Amino acid sequence: MDRFKVVADQRERNSDLLEGLKKNNIELSIKTIHVGDFVISDRVCIERKTIFDFESSVISGRLFDQIKRMKEHYAFPILIIEGDADDFRMRSKVINGTIASLYIDYGIVAMVSRGPETTAELIASIAKHEQDGTTREPSLKGGMRAHSHEQYQEYVIGNLPGVGAKLARALLKRFGSIREIADAEVEELMKVEKIGRIKAQRIRETMNKRYDPKED
Secondary structure (H helix, E strand, O other), X not given: OOOEEEEEXXXXXXXXXXXXXXXXXXXXXXXXXXXXXEEOOOOEEEEEEEHHHHHHHHHHOHHHHHHHHHHHHXXXXXXXXXXXXXXXXXXHXXXXXXXXXHHHHHOOEEEEEOOHHHHHHHHHHHHHHHHOOOOOOOOOOOOOOXXXXXXXXXXXXXXXXXXXXXXXXXXXXXXXXXHHHHHOOHHHXXXXXXXXXXXXXXXXHHHHOOOOOOOO
């Protein structure tokens, strides 16, 4: 029986889900993913949210920022909402309106899962359909290409440690270019909202540390 490959983000700690993937014949890799929670190929990634996470991200507006990033880098992003439908606290009109907006405005398919085991089965099925009989494998870079210098710049800065799409735009607006972000001192970086000292230090170190790969 063929095994199919899935990359899971290192922050995914649900052991039932991870074990469920392995039981469904998935060759699982754990890596740092900057877009989505699971990567299936160069064109498919999956964002998994519990009902609580989904509702919180809708209220804060974070959901659509995440969805936009997924769509920028993957042709077929998928959202899996996990949990018992009776646990939704938001009105059904809000939930249905959000799901409709995801599909109509962004082309994002939302799937509902009862729990980690069902989520594992869904992810395994998606991986099988995407990879079976093809050479497609998970790609953390995605297959979508930026169409402007600004998008390339946002992609580069958005993949720095602790920096997403929204913060990347804030950094670029303040400093004007990738070079100026790289040259900025920690104190200057901290003037951007939501950048503390630790994050600023990581950004500066990543941008300026000499590349020194270890030979195998």
